Amino acid sequence: xxTQKNVKTISDMREDPKGLLDQAKKHGPxxxxxxxxxxxxxxxxxxxxxxxxxxxxYADSLKAQEQxxxxxxxxxxxxxxCSRNYTGxxxx
Numbered sequence: 001x002x003t004q005k006n007v008k009t010i011s012d013m014r015e016d017p018k019g020l021l022d023q024a025k026k027h028g029p030x031x032x033x034x035x036x037x038x039x040x041x042x043x044x045x046x047x048x049x050x051x052x053x054x055x056x057x058y059a060d061s062l063k064a065q066e067q068x069x070x071x072x073x074x075x076x077x078x079x080x081x082c083s084r085n086y087t088g089x090x091x092x
Contacts, residue, residue, distance in 0.1 A: 002031055008042075010034045 008020055008030055024030045025044040032040040043051070 007031050007033060010039070 006023075006027060006029060008023075010032065013020055013032060020030055020042055021044075024042045025046070028044075028047070030042040031038055032042060
């Protein structure tokens with residue numbers, strides 16, 4: 001949510017970059033505006049890493065879900081092939 005505390009300008013970045021980093025660390029994302037238009041968001045390293053971890057976990061969950069969902073076009077051929085390769089049997 002945009003508030004006066006977390007909205008800064010490019011000029012603010014030029015004048016006090018360390019202050020903006022400290023603010024992002026203490027108060028969360030800081031929105032950077034240029035000519036009254038949002039141009040970026042400054043995050044603390046901790047928050048950035050947290051968001052990256054969340055995105056990675058989400059991507060992993062999508063891959064896992066795809067692997068659990070049967071492919072209606074495959075008719076189980078992949079499962080039968082894996083079964084033959086690992087058990088020596090031709091059917092499950």
